[in-house]
Amino acid sequence: MLKYFIQTTEDLLTAALLIGLVLGYSGIAFGKKCRAVVYSGTVLGLVGAAVMAYLKNATKLIDTSLWNLRIFSVSVAALLLFFVFTALSGKLKRVGPAVSSVMLAVILCGAVLYAVPDVLAYPYSILLVEKSVLSTTFMFKTIGIIFGFILVFLAFLSTDKGLSRLSKKAAMSLLSIALGGNAVRQVLNCIRIMVTKRMLKSNSVLFAMIKFSSNHNSLFIYLTAAVCLVIPIILFIKSLNVGEPYSNPAQHRKIRFKWKVNRRWAVLAVICLVLSVLNMTAFKSIANREVELSPVENAETDSENVYVSFEQVEDGHLHRFAYVTEDNVQIRFIVIKKPNSSAYGIGLDACDICGETGYYEKDGQVVCKLCDVVMNINTIGFKGGCNPIVIPYNIQNGKIIVPIEGLLEYEKEFK
Numbered sequence: 001m002l003k004y005f006i007q008t009t010e011d012l013l014t015a016a017l018l019i020g021l022v023l024g025y026s027g028i029a030f031g032k033k034c035r036a037v038v039y040s041g042t043v044l045g046l047v048g049a050a051v052m053a054y055l056k057n058a059t060k061l062i063d064t065s066l067w068n069l070r071i072f073s074v075s076v077a078a079l080l081l082f083f084v085f086t087a088l089s090g091k092l093k094r095v096g097p098a099v100s101s102v103m104l105a106v107i108l109c110g111a112v113l114y115a116v117p118d119v120l121a122y123p124y125s126i127l128l129v130e131k132s133v134l135s136t137t138f139m140f141k142t143i144g145i146i147f148g149f150i151l152v153f154l155a156f157l158s159t160d161k162g163l164s165r166l167s168k169k170a171a172m173s174l175l176s177i178a179l180g181g182n183a184v185r186q187v188l189n190c191i192r193i194m195v196t197k198r199m200l201k202s203n204s205v206l207f208a209m210i211k212f213s214s215n216h217n218s219l220f221i222y223l224t225a226a227v228c229l230v231i232p233i234i235l236f237i238k239s240l241n242v243g244e245p246y247s248n249p250a251q252h253r254k255i256r257f258k259w260k261v262n263r264r265w266a267v268l269a270v271i272c273l274v275l276s277v278l279n280m281t282a283f284k285s286i287a288n289r290e291v292e293l294s295p296v297e298n299a300e301t302d303s304e305n306v307y308v309s310f311e312q313v314e315d316g317h318l319h320r321f322a323y324v325t326e327d328n329v330q331i332r333f334i335v336i337k338k339p340n341s342s343a344y345g346i347g348l349d350a351c352d353i354c355g356e357t358g359y360y361e362k363d364g365q366v367v368c369k370l371c372d373v374v375m376n377i378n379t380i381g382f383k384g385g386c387n388p389i390v391i392p393y394n395i396q397n398g399k400i401i402v403p404i405e406g407l408l409e410y411e412k413e414f415k
Contacts, residue, residue, distance in 0.1 A: 008148025
């Protein structure tokens, strides 16, 4: 659950904050009609993202890199036009705001089209492993995705409400920094895609730019979050020295209530932004913490078989054994006694989906190290899902006998 909570937050936070900034600014600068135009860009983006999510997973019609190149290119062009027509809005009093709002709608549409399809495809990816929406693991992972959506939605809402309470000049300054930083990120990604697709010939300068964008992708997310964090800071400072005039106690109460509401939105923004950053740093570090597999245990081996005695695996815990080939490849397999049974779950320490990353025991359950799927111990030894690859074995004279010939068939899995 934590893994998908973090991934959803990381994938959607920038888009959510940009939507909040753009909608907050458009309400100040353009009014309700143009704000509706800007909002429509988000709606169109969500519809397009749903279509793209389906096409990516059900067909081969979508080349993600090329689509991202188109999205980034259009978004950068729209940003340049937004700055041009905003600067000319004094001379073009009708056309300027109209074009500017349309360009902001295009930018938001691009941000949603880039960020949302992969998140919408998460349940599909989980089902590839879980095979059923009724499994406990599927439900927990889906809850993590939902929590991620809730967090970024609250971040968007508090950013929108907060920015709309600032002056037009302050709102424009913060919006420009956020959109400018996002545009730099998009340009660097365009260069990377074009070099990868051989549309551009690589050189030392382009390589350095690509390396920077790849290694510091989170930096641009933090930049957007830092810009949004300025909003509650400004609101807090302004709330300490409210100088609005009033002619009667009723007006005074109205002013005090307004700033009380402002402080609440500011507090919500701080909580959401801090939690988001913690999600992408401290929580992510915990979720991605390397799990050490238990050591390989000794087992009797001859030229044909590996022998595991019942006494070695009678305790009901996960046990790991291995055979080392002539090429020095360690082929691992696991054995665990099934609960309330005299049967054993036996299989490779690898699966067809996640490869040879292995399994570990946690709180009496067997868990895949790569995808965190919890195995049903009673199904270990059967094909399907993330279960260990089935291997031949037989039981004789109080020993589990695993033929070396059967293990050698999977040598490539462990190379």
